[in-house]
Amino acid sequence: MGKRQLNPAAHPHCADIIVELNRCHARSFFDQWWNGSCKALTDKFAECRRQERQLNSKKNKEDHKDFQKRLAEVRGKVRQAKAEEAAAPN
Numbered sequence: 001m002g003k004r005q006l007n008p009a010a011h012p013h014c015a016d017i018i019v020e021l022n023r024c025h026a027r028s029f030f031d032q033w034w035n036g037s038c039k040a041l042t043d044k045f046a047e048c049r050r051q052e053r054q055l056n057s058k059k060n061k062e063d064h065k066d067f068q069k070r071l072a073e074v075r076g077k078v079r080q081a082k083a084e085e086a087a088a089p090n
Contacts, residue, residue: 014048
């Protein structure tokens with residue numbers, strides 16, 4: 001009775017830990033329960049996931065700043081075009 005296998009491609013930063021964890025979970029359930037043999041790997045994977053989320057969060061914030069900067073430029077151009085259109089005689 002094994003545990004559900006994790007996909008290493010889903011978490012590229014933690015792929016090596018996932019492979020080891022999948023091997024550990026493939027061993028007997030009794031060994032895991034009695035000895036807690038996979039606990040260290042589970043904790044290591046949880047820490048890796050926290051770090052991965054922090055990296056993704058940082059990247060999203062940087063992307064958001066870039067988007068806001070581009071959006072401000074476009075809005076400025078639109079305002080300028082509207083001002084020129086309003087100032088132009090018909």
